[in-house]
Amino acid sequence: MLTVGEILIKARSEKKLSLEEIEKKIRIRKKFLIALEDNDWDRLPSLPYIKGFLKNYSSFLGLKSEEMIAIFRRQFTLKEKSDLLPSGVTKPLNEPFIRFTPQTIVFTVFVSFAIIFFSYLFMQYRTITNAPNLQIEKPLEGEIIYSENVTVSGKTDPDAVVSVNNQKIVLSETGEFSTNITLPPGINTIIIESTSKNSKKKSVTRNIQIQNNQ
Template sequence: MTTVGQILKKQRESKGLTLFDIEKQIKIREKYLRAVENDNWGFFTSKIYIVGILKNYSRLLGLDSKKVLAFFRRDYDRHDEIKFKERISLSNLTSESRRVFKIIIIMSFLAIFLYFGYQLKLFFLPPKIIILSPSKVNFTTENKINITAKTEKDTMVLINGNREYTNKNGEIEYDLFLKEGTNKIVIELTGANGKKTVVEKTFTKKSPN
């Protein structure tokens, strides 16, 4: 059965386009496009990200975005159905297992309650970002540095005007090519609550004496 990833890849190749060509036109990194073409939905942390990419990608290729999304939902729903079929029936458990299972259920509800309480608190706050690496800002021989940062789930991230997506660990990776002197990046965050944060980071490259 044809998948949405196969449809997009076939259409792209028929137009003689590479993933890098697509990246330049819709400002979505090649690794995310490759994950879509491979139907690797586990690469993403949110269904919202996938839908957004599919809309932009299909429109660029001249495909009907509604039909493409219909193929995606079919594949996605089938995945959910498989997980549902693998759930354990409570009637098949022993009395001791049922007791443990009920405790797990109670703990799960408690965890959900605490989670939503925490999310409610976050709703009133602008998104935050933590720069994990690099730990220094001054460089001498490096021509390129990899910037790794972490932010909240479902936060829209723009780095120097380009849309970036978090990986399954909630981290963002961005390659910055260094030129002699000052190199600045501007990180714009928009949270699910619509609140925004702008962070500027400067890196300096000086030739060794």
């Protein structure tokens, strides 16, 4: 089906009339006639003016103005407040906010890989620059222990090296450790130190009291 503009152009060409001639005859400015033929409603005034221009122009060319108005209405969608929007420009309320096209899919995949890559670099950087994690479960700070044999246990990074009072101890695959040390009666200080493979250190000090059980 021909558009409003195509019908107008065809009728004007058959009558061999120029836009300048029609402008003088029906007193509609040339720029508005061009807009009608181009179906460019944004360059026209409000809806009543568009209908009036179209009716006069159609009648002058020997076209049935009522049929032209009907074609115009089918071609375009009218909003409640008489705003005019071309069909195809108006968006349904349930239209997805994002349209998935090959370009958007490629872009999404690229961004996802970039995020993963830079997250990995950030985690590696933190691993290199941060001291290892070190959690001590036993003994507690200020704890009174009624035995000279004291259990020291906790958890650190699996690839770290742990020492208790400068004595290295063995870690499990998950970074857990436990060892027994002998301390004399009285107040004692236990220093637990964890050293990462990049020589970053973290230490925890426990002050405990060894009391003879008499």
